[in-house]
Amino acid sequence: MNExxxxxxxxxxxxxxxxxxxxxxxxxKIKSNxxxxxxxxxxxxxxxxxxxxxxxxxxxxxYITSIINVCINENISLVVPTIDTDLILLAxxxxxxxxxxxxxxxxxxxxxxxxxxxxxxxxxxxxxxNFGIPxxxxxxxxxxxxxxxxLFIKPKSGSSSINAFKVRNKNExxxxxxIIDEPIIQxxxxxxxxxxxxxxxxxxxxxxxVPRLRxxxxxxxxxxxxxxxxxxxxxxxSRLMKVLNPIGHITVQLMKTKxxxxxxxxxxxxxxxxxxxxxxxxxxxxxxxxxxxxQKLSYNxxxxxxxxxxxxxxxxCLDENMELIKW
Numbered sequence: 001m002n003e004x005x006x007x008x009x010x011x012x013x014x015x016x017x018x019x020x021x022x023x024x025x026x027x028x029k030i031k032s033n034x035x036x037x038x039x040x041x042x043x044x045x046x047x048x049x050x051x052x053x054x055x056x057x058x059x060x061x062x063y064i065t066s067i068i069n070v071c072i073n074e075n076i077s078l079v080v081p082t083i084d085t086d087l088i089l090l091a092x093x094x095x096x097x098x099x100x101x102x103x104x105x106x107x108x109x110x111x112x113x114x115x116x117x118x119x120x121x122x123x124x125x126x127x128x129x130n131f132g133i134p135x136x137x138x139x140x141x142x143x144x145x146x147x148x149x150x151l152f153i154k155p156k157s158g159s160s161s162i163n164a165f166k167v168r169n170k171n172e173x174x175x176x177x178x179i180i181d182e183p184i185i186q187x188x189x190x191x192x193x194x195x196x197x198x199x200x201x202x203x204x205x206x207x208x209x210v211p212r213l214r215x216x217x218x219x220x221x222x223x224x225x226x227x228x229x230x231x232x233x234x235x236x237x238s239r240l241m242k243v244l245n246p247i248g249h250i251t252v253q254l255m256k257t258k259x260x261x262x263x264x265x266x267x268x269x270x271x272x273x274x275x276x277x278x279x280x281x282x283x284x285x286x287x288x289x290x291x292x293x294x295q296k297l298s299y300n301x302x303x304x305x306x307x308x309x310x311x312x313x314x315x316x317c318l319d320e321n322m323e324l325i326k327w
Contacts, residue, residue: 004292137185195271
């Protein structure tokens with residue numbers, strides 16, 4: 001029997017994602033070890049994986065070599081990144097990893113990653129292709145008295161809503177500009193906030209698009225969400241995917257406003273709330289296994305509509321030897 005082993009990088013708290021791959025392998029009745037790697041042995045997700053590795057930090061010059069060695073040692077079929085800071089480095093080394101370890105890396109090409117990781121480039125890309133997006137202000141425009149508050153400020157390469165703030169007046173703007181590295185300033189928009197999980201095969205063919213209403217968030221990540229088959233959102237995100245041409249699981253954030261859809265950001269990786277879409281029936285993990293098995297997939301909307309997910313914290317306990325205590 002063929003093995004389809006998966007390496008999850010920067011596993012951190014991605015317990016749900018590891019379980020989703022394990023569930024998909026059981027459903028398909030295939031052999032697959034989920035190998036979790038992190039630079040910290042205290043990453044909770046490590047203790048739910050089939051095998052674990054401690055890797056150097058992303059900034060270490062041996063990071064890519066370490067990934068290649070794990071892939072060779074564990075006969076890895078697919079490498080899955082989970083955090084933004086990995087993406088540029090992996091995109092640049094995708095060919096090297098694939099050739100040396102004979103494994104696929106779930107990363108779009110460098111053009112896509114550079115657009116998505118730089119919010120100014122994201123803004124310009126969306127504007128050029130006639131997608132809705134909040135207006136971005138220049139320093140000259142901000143000096144004028146014609147700017148209407150509130151505004152919104154965030155880092156050019158930020159994630160997880162870190163250092164992202166609503167700005168109520170010019171004094172607040174000056175404070176935030178002094179504490180945020182390379183900020184961008186946009187109009188503040190209101191409406192229903194959605195996260196959209198899109199999945200595309202290795203040739204950038206769209207397989208699933210799942211809008212999730214963000215009912216509540218914590219630290220930038222969804223804590224309560226509802227699956228809604230919103231046709232306007234599905235059609236617009238489909239158009240975006242065809243212009244951008246990414247691969248794998250893509251996480252898009254947008255607002256549905258009275259003036260139409262406005263895009264916030266595009267994350268070319270599994271988002272923290274991706275297991276919601278997976279559990280609804282748009283199973284990106286199962287789709288990835290099927291692609292690795294050589295199957296051809298087609299677009300479908302075979303996932304449940306109008307279901308609500310409530311996420312919560314859980315904990316595990318380690319003994320003095322850093323081994324899991326099972327209660």
